[in-house]
Amino acid sequence: MGTYCPIVAYGINCLKILPVDPGIPLCLFASMAVIQELRRRSKQVVFPVIGACVLGYFTYHTVQGDRGLLAFGRLNQEVSRAKTTLDSLRQERERLERRTDLLRNDSLDLDMLEERARQTFNLVHPDDLVVFLPSEKD
Structure with a gap:
C-alpha cells in the first residue's frame, strides 16, 4: 500500500488523510491539496457573492435610481x-x-x-x- 501524507486537509464535516505517491514530492502534493480545497470552497462562495452583488445592485437603484x-x-x-x-x-x-x-x-x-x-x-x-x-x- 501507499504511504500516507502527514498533511491533513480539513473538510467541512470530516477530516481527510490524503495518500501520497512516493514519486510525487511532498510540497507538490500539499499545494495540490490546497488548490483542491480552494476550488471546493470557491464553489460554496460563488453563489452568495453573486447574490450579494445582485442585492447591492437593487438596493443602490432603490435609493439612487430614476x-x-x-x-x-x-x-x-x-x-x-x-x-x-x-x-x-x-x-x-x-x-x-x-x-x-x-x-x-x-x-x-x-x-x-x-x-x-x-x-x-x-x-x-x-x-x-x-x-x-x-x-x-x-
Missing part, C-alpha cells in the same frame, strides 16, 4: 411647489374675476369703469389735481 427614494423626495418637493403656485394663481384669478364682474352690463359700477378708463387712456378729470413725482431713475 424612480428611487431620492427621486421620490425631489418629486414631492416639486409637487408641493406646484401646489403653492396653483393656490396663488387661483387667488389671482378670483381677484380678477371679482373686478371683471364689476364691469359687466348687468352690474356696472361707474366708479370702476371710470378708474379703468383713466388708467387705460391716461385721462384725468378737469377738477383733478395732478402731482408729478420724480422718476426713480433720476
